[in-house]
Amino acid sequence: xxxxxxxxxxxxxxxxxxxxxxxxxxxxxxxxxxxxxxxxxxxxxxxxxxxxxxxxxxxxxxxxxxxxxxxxxxxxxxxxxxxxxxxxxxxxxxxxxxxxxxxxxxxxxxxxxxxxxxxxxxxxxxxxxxxxxxxxxxxxxxxxxxxxxxxxxxxxxxxxxxxxxxxxxxxxxxxxxxxxxxxxxxxxxxxxxxxxxxxxxxxxxxxxxxxxxxxxxxxxxx
Amino acid sequence: xxxxxxxxxxxxxxxxxxxxxxxxxxxxxxxxxxxxxxxxxxxxxxxxxxxxxxxxxxxxxxxxxxxxxxxxxxxxxxxxxxxxxxxxxxxxxxxxxxxxxxxxxxxxxxxxxxxxxxxxxxxxxxxxxxxxxxxxxxxxxxxxxxxxxxxxxxxxxxxxxxxxxxxxxxxxxxxxxxxxxxxxxxxxxxxxxxxxxxxxxxxxxxxxxxxxxxxxxxxxxxxxxxxxxxxxxxxxxxxxxxxxxxxxxxxxxxxxxxxxxxxxxxxxxxxxxxxxxxxxxxxxxxxxxxxxxxxxxxxxxxxxxxxxxxxxxxxxxxxxxxxxxxxxxxxxxxxxxxxxxxxxxxxxxxxxxxxxxxxxxxxxxxxxxxxxxx
Numbered sequence: 001x002x003x004x005x006x007x008x009x010x011x012x013x014x015x016x017x018x019x020x021x022x023x024x025x026x027x028x029x030x031x032x033x034x035x036x037x038x039x040x041x042x043x044x045x046x047x048x049x050x051x052x053x054x055x056x057x058x059x060x061x062x063x064x065x066x067x068x069x070x071x072x073x074x075x076x077x078x079x080x081x082x083x084x085x086x087x088x089x090x091x092x093x094x095x096x097x098x099x100x101x102x103x104x105x106x107x108x109x110x111x112x113x114x115x116x117x118x119x120x121x122x123x124x125x126x127x128x129x130x131x132x133x134x135x136x137x138x139x140x141x142x143x144x145x146x147x148x149x150x151x152x153x154x155x156x157x158x159x160x161x162x163x164x165x166x167x168x169x170x171x172x173x174x175x176x177x178x179x180x181x182x183x184x185x186x187x188x189x190x191x192x193x194x195x196x197x198x199x200x201x202x203x204x205x206x207x208x209x210x211x212x213x214x215x216x217x218x219x220x221x222x
Numbered sequence: 223x224x225x226x227x228x229x230x231x232x233x234x235x236x237x238x239x240x241x242x243x244x245x246x247x248x249x250x251x252x253x254x255x256x257x258x259x260x261x262x263x264x265x266x267x268x269x270x271x272x273x274x275x276x277x278x279x280x281x282x283x284x285x286x287x288x289x290x291x292x293x294x295x296x297x298x299x300x301x302x303x304x305x306x307x308x309x310x311x312x313x314x315x316x317x318x319x320x321x322x323x324x325x326x327x328x329x330x331x332x333x334x335x336x337x338x339x340x341x342x343x344x345x346x347x348x349x350x351x352x353x354x355x356x357x358x359x360x361x362x363x364x365x366x367x368x369x370x371x372x373x374x375x376x377x378x379x380x381x382x383x384x385x386x387x388x389x390x391x392x393x394x395x396x397x398x399x400x401x402x403x404x405x406x407x408x409x410x411x412x413x414x415x416x417x418x419x420x421x422x423x424x425x426x427x428x429x430x431x432x433x434x435x436x437x438x439x440x441x442x443x444x445x446x447x448x449x450x451x452x453x454x455x456x457x458x459x460x461x462x463x464x465x466x467x468x469x470x471x472x473x474x475x476x477x478x479x480x481x482x483x484x485x486x487x488x489x490x491x492x493x494x495x496x497x498x499x500x501x502x503x504x505x506x507x508x509x510x511x512x513x514x515x516x517x518x519x520x521x522x523x524x525x526x527x528x529x530x531x532x533x534x535x536x537x538x539x540x541x542x543x544x545x546x547x548x549x550x551x552x553x554x555x556x557x558x559x560x561x562x563x564x565x566x567x568x569x570x571x572x573x574x575x576x577x578x579x580x581x582x583x584x585x586x587x588x589x590x591x592x593x594x595x596x
Contacts, residue, residue, distance in 0.1 A: 117284050118323035120310040122337035122386060132336070136327045 002169055003177035004196055007154055010085070010173060014092045015150040018100035021093070022145055026104030027130065044101050047094060056162025059091035063163060083165045088173075091163040092153045099148040107141020108134060143211045151204045154197065235259040235390045235422045239280045239290040253277060253446045259390075261420040263413070265433050265454070267470075268443035274426045277443070278392045281424070282317045283310035294389040294422075316383035317392040322375055324367040330354070330378050331363040337386040353385045354378075357411050373404045380408070384415060391416075391423045397432070409436055430471040472517035473564040475595065480512045489536075489589055492516060497560025501537040501587060506594035515595040520566040524586035525555070527575050537587040539563075543579050546572070553577075557585060 029041060047055055063081035064070045069090070073081045081087035111134050119129040135142070157175040164171030166180070174197050181190035238256040253273040266274050279285035281292055283299065286307060292300040294315065299308045324333050331350055338346045354360040357377040362370055370378065376396055383391060397405045416423060425436060433440060433454050440457040442450045450457045478494040478501075489502045492514060501516070508514050530538060541559030548554075553572050557563045563585055567577065577583070 112321075112323065114319050114321050114323040115325060117282075117310070117317075118319065118325075119336070120284070121282055121313075121315065121317045122382070123311045123314070124336070124339070125311055128339070133325060 003172050003174050004193065006085075006169065006172065007174040007197075008200075010088060010092060011150045011153040013089050014096055014153040015100075015146045017089065017093050018096060018149045019142065019146055022097070022100035022104050022149075026101050026108055027134075029101070030105050030108035045098050047096070048098050052095065052156065052158025053162060055095055056091065056159040059087075059094060059159065059163050063087045063090065082163060083167060083171060085164075085170055088160060088164040088171050091159050092156060095156060095159045096149040096152045099152045100145040103141045103144040103148060104138070107138035107144075110141075111137045140211045144208050147204050147208045151201055154204075155201060234261070235281070235292075235294045235424065237277070237281055237290065237292045239277060239287045239292065241276060241280060241285065241287045241290075243276065251276075251446060253280075255443070255446070255448050257441055257448060257451070259422040259424055259441075260439075261422050262416070262438050263423045263425055263436050264438065265436055265440045266424055266426045266443060267433055267440050267457075268428065268449075270428050271445075272428075272443040273446040274428075274443055275394055278317065278394055278424065278426060281390070282315050282392055283308060283313045284317075297389070314386065314389045315392060316386060316388035316390070318379050318383050318394065318396045320395045320398060322367075322379040322396065324375060324379055324382070326367050329364050329366055330359060330370065333367070333378060334382045334385055336382060349385055353381045356415055357381045357408075373400050373408065376400065376408055377411070380412060384419075387419075388421065390421060393423065393425045395427055395429075398427075398429075402431070405432070433470075471519055471521075472593065473520035473566075474516075474518040474523075476516045476518070476561055478514060478516060480508045480510050480514055482510050483508075495561040499539055499560045501539070501592060502589045503592040503594060504590060508594070517593045517595045518563075518587060518591055520554070520564045522587070522591035523563065523565045525557075525565050525567055525571070525575070525577075526584045526586060527577070527581065529584050530586060533586060535586045535588045537585075537589065537592070539585045539587070541583060541585060543577060543581050543583055546577065546579060557583060559585060 025040075025044065029037060029044070060082055061067050062069050063073075065074060065080045065082075070081050073079075073086075081090065115133055115137070116129055119133050120126075124132065155175060156173075157179070160171065160173050160176060164173075164176075166172050166176055172180075174193055178190050178193045178197070181187070181193065236258045239253060241253040243251045243253070251271075251273065253276050255273070255277060257277075266277070268274055276285060280287045280290075280300075281294075287300065287302065289302040290300065291298070291302070294313070298304075298306050299313050299315070300306060325336065328336070331354070334350045334354060335346055338349060341349070350363075351360065354363055357380055359374055359377045359381065362374060362378070367375055367378070379396065397408060400408070412423070425432075427433065438453075440451065440454045441448055442457050476494050478492040481491040481493055481500065483490045483505060485505065488505050490505050490508065491500055492503050493500050494516070503516055506514070524535070529540070539559045541557040541563065543555055544558045544562075545556045546553055548569065551569065553567050553569055555565045555567055555577065557565055565585065571577070
């Protein structure tokens with residue numbers, strides 16, 4: 001159960017951080033007119049196509065004692081980032097980035113531009129327009145982004161293994177735990193964990209689809 | 223420079239705008255206008271694609287002109303020569319879009335209060351209450367736009383724009399789709415509100431009947447340019463361009479050749495098309511033999527079932543009804559007189575005159591109902 005708790009904690013942190021990072025990134029990608037925008041779009045989508053081992057490898061190098069981030073962390077806190085919970089969060093944030101950013105982009109883009117014009121003409125700057133108009137009208141997208149990045153982090157395996165290793169209570173997440181159990185032929189134990197993960201993932205995805213179909217949406221579809 | 227209204231005062235909007243827009247493909251559109259709008263309602267009239275909305279977008283600050291200068295009530299909003307370009311949110315130009323763009327997640331009251339964030343809670347509530355009352359929608363304050371009917375949404379959009387005490391009000395076909403009565407009542411409320419404020423209101427439309435209902439002054443646009451400006455009668459009743467003529471409700475646009483000029487009577491005779499049909503029109507800049515176009519409103523043509531006698535109207539043309547189509551409370555008849563005329567008659571007239579397709583009729587046109595088009 002320690003592994004499950006660790007996985008939930010990791011997924012929660014990652015989802016929270018991704019919402020904070022994802023919103024400005026998605027805002028920029030949705031509204032910028034810059035021609036080179038496709039470059040950033042590609043970077044954000046990279047984790048979708050890269051094998052987790054590739055991402056995990058680079059993350060490990062960056063977070064390690066010789067990587068820039070690892071060195072900085074070492075100077076600040078006296079220990080490296082590889083094989084730590086914080087390191088795991090950083091790598092997972094990268095890995096789940098598209099799952100947060102893509103739904104945000106499409107919901108931001110779905111907001112009628114005329115509403116943004118109306119807001120500007122009524123004297124609101126872009127920050128106020130974002131809080132009062134774009135964000136409230138994008139709530140389903142925000143929920144989707146949070147839930148998908150949560151679920152995706154919950155289920156990750158390769159990146160965790162590369163960056164976090166397998167330290168009980170620190171970096172041993174559910175998926176690694178299951179792998180361990182299977183390796184040592186403890187099928188009953190593996191089954192219990194796998195079922196728990198299956199149930200949580202199903203519940204979480206149900207929330208996404210329910211919100212997107214506006215079953216629980218606070219305002220009716222037009 | 224086209225001056226509308228004539229008086230030069232600080233209650234004025236003046237704009238000189240040049241803006242090129244690249245459309246899909248190789249074609250591009252050039253807006254090149256210079257207008258002055260004094261307080262009160264000025265209609266910006268022209269066919270769709272004339273650049274009316276682009277002009278409003280430039281004034282509001284939503285689109286940046288390539289060059290020019292925009293000034294409202296003495297303040298410079300945009301000036302390409304001194305690199306001034308106030309962002310939309312600091313221009314204090316109210317703009318009601320055709321789609322209205324009410325915020326769907328906010329109540330009517332919250333929508334109206336949106337532009338008043340800088341005010342104290344109490345004053346804000348007071349002003350919102352007052353304007354909702356002025357536009358007769360105070361009972362809807364707690365409702366969201368999705369639950370509100372068309373005409374009332376228009377009222378709320380107007381209230382939301384005007385509550386901020388803007389320098390100028392821009393209206394982009396905001397009353398499209400409303401019936402005439404509802405439209406008139408909203409316009410009355412708008413006029414009543416503006417009687418005290420006296421701000422310039424620029425009202426875009428491509429509908430002739432709105433010009434008649436609202437018209438104090440008209441600026442006619444076509445193809446990115448101002449083609450004429452002045453009182454509605456002057457601007458629209460002497461259409462000089464074909465598109466404008468059609469948009470202004472001149473359903474009959476006939477080409478013909480000038481037969482002779484009768485300067486003493488102030489008229490000339492024109493043979494229409496290749497037919498034997500000759501009509502008398504007001505004297506224009508033309509010589510015998512010139513090709514001209516004549517525009518006649520379908521509603522200005524009388525229709526008789528016998529050859530009329532003793533009329534002051536100079537043009538009586540014989541023809542045959544080829545089709546009739548009822549549209550609303552109006553019947554559109556097409557009459558073949560060698561050239562085809564479109565005539566509007568009432569359903570009552572159709573009954574009493576027993577008008578049917580194939581019937582022989584006479585069209586009666588006053589000379590001054592026939593307008594020469596450039």
